[in-house]
Amino acid sequence: DAKTTQPTSMDCAEGRAANLPCNHSTISGNEYVYWYRQIHSQGPQYIIHGLKNNETNEMASLIITEDRKSSTLILPHATLRDTAVYYCIVMETSGSRLTFGEGTQLTVNP
Amino acid sequence: GAGVSQSPSNKVTEKGKDVELRCDPISGHTALYWYRQSLGQGLEFLIYFQGNSAPDKSGLPSDRFSAERTGGSVSTLTIQRTQQEDSAVYLCASSWLGGLYEQYFGPGTRLTVT
Numbered sequence: 001d002a003k004t005t006q007p008t009s010m011d012c013a014e015g016r017a018a019n020l021p022c023n024h025s026t027i028s029g030n031e032y033v034y035w036y037r038q039i040h041s042q043g044p045q046y047i048i049h050g051l052k053n054n055e056t057n058e059m060a061s062l063i064i065t066e067d068r069k070s071s072t073l074i075l076p077h078a079t080l081r082d083t084a085v086y087y088c089i090v091m092e093t094s095g096s097r098l099t100f101g102e103g104t105q106l107t108v109n110p
Numbered sequence: 111g112a113g114v115s116q117s118p119s120n121k122v123t124e125k126g127k128d129v130e131l132r133c134d135p136i137s138g139h140t141a142l143y144w145y146r147q148s149l150g151q152g153l154e155f156l157i158y159f160q161g162n163s164a165p166d167k168s169g170l171p172s173d174r175f176s177a178e179r180t181g182g183s184v185s186t187l188t189i190q191r192t193q194q195e196d197s198a199v200y201l202c203a204s205s206w207l208g209g210l211y212e213q214y215f216g217p218g219t220r221l222t223v224t
Contacts, residue, residue, distance in 0.1 A: 032210060043114075043201050043215030044153070087153075096141065096166060096208050100153035 004088045009105040012082075018075040020104050022088030025069045031092045033064060035073045037084040038103070044087065047073065078108045112136065114216035116202050122222045123192055131187045131219045133202030141208030142185050144177060147218070148198035156200075159185060160208055192223045 005023040012018040024033065034049040048055055048062045050071075055062045061074040075082055087103040115134045123129050135142050144156040155169040159179045167177070174193075179185040189196055199220050203213040 034212075038153075043203070043218055044213075045215065046212035049210070049212070091210070093210060095210075096158045096160075097143065097155040097169070098145075098153075098213060099155065100145075102152065 004090055004101055006086075006088050006101065006104045008102065009107070012075075012078045012106060012108050014080060014108055014110050015077055018078040018082065018106060018108070020073040020075075020086050020088075020106060021070065022073070023070045024088070024090050027068050027090055028092070030094075031090045033062065033068075033071050034089040034091055034098070035060070035062065035086060036089065036098070036100075037082075037086045039081075039084040044098075044100075047086075078106075080108050080110065082106065083108045114202055114204055114214055116200075116216040116219050118219060119217065120220045120222075122224060125194060125223055126191055128188065128190045129192055129221065131189075131200050131221070133185045133187070133204075133216060135183065135185070135202070135204030136214055137183075139204035139206055139214075140182065141205045141211070141213075142179055143203040143205075143213060144185070144187050145201045145203065146198040147201060151198075153201075156187070158208070189221075192221075194223050197221055197223045 035047040036044040038044045050062045064071045085103040117132045142159040147153045157177050158166040161182050162179050174190045177187045199218040201218045203215040205211040205213045
């Protein structure tokens with residue numbers, strides 16, 4: 001699976017949008033981009049995934065660049081409960097395991 | 111509905127003892143995964159089940175680790191002759207069919223080997 005690169009940490013003010021970037025420059029055509037998050041002392045939680053089109057669900061939006069070499073996870077109105085480590089993961093269509101990197105520690109401040 | 115459950119939530123054991131960790135996946139999910147999370151290694155994959163078969167067990171760190179799944183449901187991860195480096199949070203996840211379907215994680219079992 002392609003390697004991903006994320007900033008180590010980010011801060012966001014409560015109520016503002018949180019934009020979390022991810023670079024996956026070696027992604028191949030059959031690999032999807034997944035986002036999970038892990039709130040302290042809990043198991044990881046699925047957020048969203050996509051192939052090449054932008055995606056939106058009740059939790060977040062995923063913007064994937066046209067060349068698919070990077071993506072951005074957007075939490076439109078961050079709350080204190082969104083403080084967590086966010087993982088960007090690339091997985092091929094035939095894959096199964098999730099390969100977690102270091103992720104981004106997002107801290108939402110009041 | 112009920113999510114993935116794991117037991118025990120915490121386990122303290124002496125070095126050299128065997129331990130069994132249990133995972134109850136979401137009903138109807140055919141795929142089941144084990145991961146572990148330790149301070150030094152982050153979150154790492156251990157084994158993947160599709161039904162009762164394990165097509166990918168490449169993440170098991172040594173032959174002291176084994177896992178089984180019965181009835182396409184409950185899974186048990188067994189660690190024999192535990193070592194201090196086995197101390198970690200062991201996480202189980204399940205998904206509907208595996209592959210691209212999202213994985214739902216349990217709360218984990220915190221294992222401490224003294």
